Amino acid sequence: MIPAWILEYASLLVRGLQTTIAILLISSVAGFVLAVLVALARISKNKLIARTSLFFTSVTRGTPLLIQIYIFYYGLGSLFAQFPLIRGSFFWPYMRDGYWYIVFALVVSVGAYVGEVIRGGLLAVPKGEMEAASAFGMTPRQALLRVRLPRALRLLLPTLAGETVMLLKSTALASTIAVIDLLGAANVVRAQTLQVYEPLLLVAGVYVCLTFLIEALFAFAERRGTPVRRSA
Amino acid sequence: MPTMFEMIGFSEQGWGAALLKGLAMTLQISAGAFVVGLIVGLVVACLKLGAPKPIAALARGYTTLFRAVPELLMILLLFYVGSMLLNRLMESMGYDAVNVSGPLAAILVLGLVQGAYASEIFRAAIQAIPFGQIEAGKAFGLHGFGLFRRVTLPIMAPYAMAGMANLWINLIKDSALISVVGTNELLYTAKQAAGSTRQYLLFYLTAAALYYAVTLASNYLSGRLERRIRRWMPVVD
Numbered sequence: 001m002i003p004a005w006i007l008e009y010a011s012l013l014v015r016g017l018q019t020t021i022a023i024l025l026i027s028s029v030a031g032f033v034l035a036v037l038v039a040l041a042r043i044s045k046n047k048l049i050a051r052t053s054l055f056f057t058s059v060t061r062g063t064p065l066l067i068q069i070y071i072f073y074y075g076l077g078s079l080f081a082q083f084p085l086i087r088g089s090f091f092w093p094y095m096r097d098g099y100w101y102i103v104f105a106l107v108v109s110v111g112a113y114v115g116e117v118i119r120g121g122l123l124a125v126p127k128g129e130m131e132a133a134s135a136f137g138m139t140p141r142q143a144l145l146r147v148r149l150p151r152a153l154r155l156l157l158p159t160l161a162g163e164t165v166m167l168l169k170s171t172a173l174a175s176t177i178a179v180i181d182l183l184g185a186a187n188v189v190r191a192q193t194l195q196v197y198e199p200l201l202l203v204a205g206v207y208v209c210l211t212f213l214i215e216a217l218f219a220f221a222e223r224r225g226t227p228v229r230r231s232a
Numbered sequence: 233m234p235t236m237f238e239m240i241g242f243s244e245q246g247w248g249a250a251l252l253k254g255l256a257m258t259l260q261i262s263a264g265a266f267v268v269g270l271i272v273g274l275v276v277a278c279l280k281l282g283a284p285k286p287i288a289a290l291a292r293g294y295t296t297l298f299r300a301v302p303e304l305l306m307i308l309l310l311f312y313v314g315s316m317l318l319n320r321l322m323e324s325m326g327y328d329a330v331n332v333s334g335p336l337a338a339i340l341v342l343g344l345v346q347g348a349y350a351s352e353i354f355r356a357a358i359q360a361i362p363f364g365q366i367e368a369g370k371a372f373g374l375h376g377f378g379l380f381r382r383v384t385l386p387i388m389a390p391y392a393m394a395g396m397a398n399l400w401i402n403l404i405k406d407s408a409l410i411s412v413v414g415t416n417e418l419l420y421t422a423k424q425a426a427g428s429t430r431q432y433l434l435f436y437l438t439a440a441a442l443y444y445a446v447t448l449a450s451n452y453l454s455g456r457l458e459r460r461i462r463r464w465m466p467v468v469d
Contacts, residue, residue, distance in 0.1 A: 059444060062401075062443070062444045062447035062448065063405070063440045063443045063444050063447070064404075064405040064406070064407075064408035064409075064419065064440075064443055065405070066408045066409060066411075066419065067408055067419055067422075067436055067439055067440050067443065068440070070419075070423075070432070070436045071433065071436045071437060071440060074426065074432035074433075074436065075432045075433035075436050075437070076433070077432075078430070078432050078433070079433060165299075165300070168302075169301075169302040169303065170302075171302075172302035172303075172304045172305055173302075173304060175304070176304070176412060183302065183304065183305055196312050196313070196316055197309060197312045197313045197316070200305060200308055200309045200312070201309065203305065204301045204305055204306075204309060207300060207301050207302060207305065208296075208297065208300045208301060211300040212300075
């Protein structure tokens, strides 16, 4: 009972799904690294660093993601095209493709949104635990990597699940700059089969499944990653 | 060739007036969608808390679905399905097909997405009301809509305030997605300006600055409103 168009365009749709997942994975991992740096900068004692990172999060969270994508893709893209050095370089074929622009825009966006979340988590780690870490002779860097950050992340897992779902939904904007992601593939099918909405319904279902999958993964991580406290 | 400032200025070759008109349209759409979202959110929240089981399940399904599907996809879907259904309806009643575009469709589509998020905020806010307050209201002989209007709504408002302010800012940002279906709001105007002058960076940055100004102003105003609406609440630190 599967409609013929699904079978005919199955490989295109699957490739779209792969693109969506690839964008999601790359930008969540790279964005997470940026987010930790942004969070550390936000709580830095150096005023200049703290202000700069506050400005970055404020602007990124205060403007629509779509317009940021346009600024990177059309704005910077047309700027790059004016330099023969860049045009002639080895990277040019990659720099014309929308793919890396959407990844870049999403990394920046995750850096700002999740950075703010991680900042809250870092501030929520009890002071006594940090003091205990330094009493054990850990350097500030060790205390951060072994105590403060892991503790904050465990507190934040439910929030991070929500942010990852938001990121999944943001990847759909890739289709606006001619990247064939899941939504882009549906749009191709629509254009070629003249079906108004059926392909959209199909990929909407896929997005819902992906959302449940992300939530299940985070729930699993929460159960596995949270050690049971035993009294000594 | 006009300079950069002439291009975003208000002279004859300038796009300044057009951009401001786009901004006004963005604000109109956002305000309209906010009101729709407020009403839908309140109704759905009440259904989730008090309706018979199948209806409550339906309300929860609406919330899950609208929060799991990308806004852009939802806008495309509602836009095309909505216009198709409307055209069928018009056809069956013997009228010509209408062209569904423009602000009204945008308001409805964004309002429905907004309603899903708002309903969760309202549900949490209503559940945060101490039950004794509602019992006291009932003891005074209030019931039904009167109880809702005089007790539930004013007590829940401070709890819902911060979440709704966030939603408003999200809504302004989401309204940029409407440009994809061709409503002449701020981003769409900027797109046209950028395309005809080939100054992409200039116009997108200008539009981004306008959005940012609206966000900053909203943050300031909602902060003041929140302080006012919470003034009777005990200070928690």
